[in-house]
Amino acid sequence: MSKVLFHHIYKRYAGEKRAAVNDFHLEVEDGEFLVLVGPSGCGKSTLLRMLAGLEDITEGNIYIGDRIVNYISSKDRNIAMVFQNYALYPHMTVYENIAFGLRLRKLPKAEIHERVSRAAKILEIESQLPKLPKQMSGGQRQRVALGRAIVREPEVFLMDEPLSNLDAKLRVQMREEIGKLYRRLRTTTVYVTHDQVEALTMGTRIVVMKDGIIQQVAKPEEIYKRPANLFVAGFIGSPPMNFVEGKLRLREGQCLFETRKHTLLIPEEKSTILRDNGCIGKTVILGIRAENLLYRDEDLARPELLPNQFEAVVEIKELLGSDTYLYTNNKEQRIVVRVDPHTAFEEGQSIRVAIDMQRAHFFDKVSEVLLC
Ligand SMILES: Nc1ncnc2c1ncn2[C@@H]1O[C@H](COP(=O)(O)OP(=O)(O)OP(=O)(O)O)[C@@H](O)[C@H]1O
Ligand SMILES: [Mg+2]
Missing domain, CATH: 2.40.50.140 (Nucleic acid-binding proteins)
Structure with missing residues (x-):
């Protein structure tokens, strides 16, 4: 586990006038579940992708623990990501999908087996391990994607709208499961969503963003009860204020x-x-x-x-x-x-x-x- 520090981060895409991320400065505490929330295009994924090492940082430094990771490749950052589209390999079984990253890292077979079994148990997908992704429901597939992240035992989990492909009922259920998983592992997590209900129910702290700029950082209750500005007041809460x-x-x-x-x-x-x-x-x-x-x-x-x-x-x-x-x-x-x-x-x-x-x-x- 580790803290994450975004030190005055900017992202300017080539040819774009406005910065996609504009002076994002924030420390994510060790073991925190931080939710980034904001409307489409506000820079959430860009920020997460910079933390993941999938996108260059235009200006500023990102620290994971005590080390600056700007120039460290994604696979050496000790993070695990879960995306909206589960990105499972269709021709591999669930077991192989979960084990894949560990095999790449050349972990011993016995160790891989133990980690996959443990993750499958936590996620209650033990009986699904021999199946192919296409034989599973959306919720089960998302659980496999979570399993793949867990077995890496990363310092930080990054999740980008992992539930938005699920129907309403499953979304509520998976929300609870991710919450349970977090309480059990206490791994520092940065979770992106544009759904304010997800933000309020899951985050230990919430960052509300608009146009690449932080609008407010606070605990869910504070965001709801004392919105820092008109935008936050109108964005958080349903129906709107x-x-x-x-x-x-x-x-x-x-x-x-x-x-x-x-x-x-x-x-x-x-x-x-x-x-x-x-x-x-x-x-x-x-x-x-x-x-x-x-x-x-x-x-x-x-x-x-x-x-x-x-x-x-x-x-x-x-x-x-x-x-x-x-x-x-x-x-x-x-x-x-x-x-x-x-x-x-x-x-x-x-x-x-x-x-x-x-x-x-x-x-x-x-x-x-x-x-x-
Ligand atoms: N590769 C790119 N090249 C140029 N502009 C980009 C690129 N990727 C994103 N952008 C722009 O950067 C801004 C932020 O995009 P980003 O994907 O981070 O938003 P988001 O908050 O994740 O939105 P959503 O909720 O729709 O996923 C948007 O204005 C987008 O058009
Ligand atoms: Mg996005």
């Missing part, structure tokens, strides 16, 4: 958030931060998640919620099993509200909604940075 544009104003010492049709009262603590940051008079973006909009009678009656309520018409009702989302319109814009699936709201109905302002976020409209 509601955003409302408005102006901050001071009335008798009270900080107000005003839109064309509504005026909301900002609680003391947030007011102080906004005032101290010179935000009065500025246009800001209020962000509120669907679960922080309240609609029950007992909530609407709470004194602190009384000033921050509005009427909205349910336009679409989306049933998701354990939750229901109401896509409402409050005469200004669409607001998504999470409600209990047992409530009897119907499309076309008008409902009263309160914003839990303690849970609201404010972002600067220009810099898009979280203010409070």
Whole structure:
């Protein structure tokens, strides 16, 4: 096991104006499961491929443990990679597929046999070892790909969207299995995905990227509860956070958030931060998640919620099993509200909604940075 250090890494592809990876600076701790997440084209695979030695580094150094690996060939980096397309050899059995890398490294036969057997046991594919890849399901094949990575006993696992070829149910199952595997081996892992649910459930830390630039590095809960900027706030969480544009104003010492049709009262603590940051008079973006909009009678009656309520018409009702989302319109814009699936709201109905302002976020409209 080892830590990995990305020291001010840049990647510029020939002929491309914009850097695919732009000053990526981060230490991955020994034994950490780091998830890189971001939209398509943000540079995740490029970064992973530079760590793997499959892509030249334009600028900066990558360390695995204490050694700079920039000029060390991929096979000598002591890493193992798992890709989206399992890249199994079709004419080899599962056993041979898993053993292949060890044979190349000329490990003794007995040692190879022991490692393959151990990996197959961990992954519960012992009975599949004589099969050919085409005789297996997608999930089983991905397990073979994992097996091939495990037997190498690498310092670092690199995984690039290993689950994106699987159907939804299998993806959840394999997510758990990779989690179990990680807890058992505790090998430093860098895992790439564009799926924010995977990021939140699997990562010990998450790096959110956009246009080759790190937007935020934090534990999953922190990313969800305190997104560093508007992009992270909108990217992480489903349905996406509601955003409302408005102006901050001071009335008798009270900080107000005003839109064309509504005026909301900002609680003391947030007011102080906004005032101290010179935000009065500025246009800001209020962000509120669907679960922080309240609609029950007992909530609407709470004194602190009384000033921050509005009427909205349910336009679409989306049933998701354990939750229901109401896509409402409050005469200004669409607001998504999470409600209990047992409530009897119907499309076309008008409902009263309160914003839990303690849970609201404010972002600067220009810099898009979280203010409070
Ligand atoms: N070989 C290449 N030559 C030129 N540009 C490239 C090359 N590979 C990637 N790029 C560009 O670099 C940027 C980052 O690509 P990358 O594959 O790292 O994105 P990604 O985050 O992995 O996206 P996805 O989620 O779609 O896999 C993109 O703009 C892409 O077009
Ligand atoms: Mg990619």
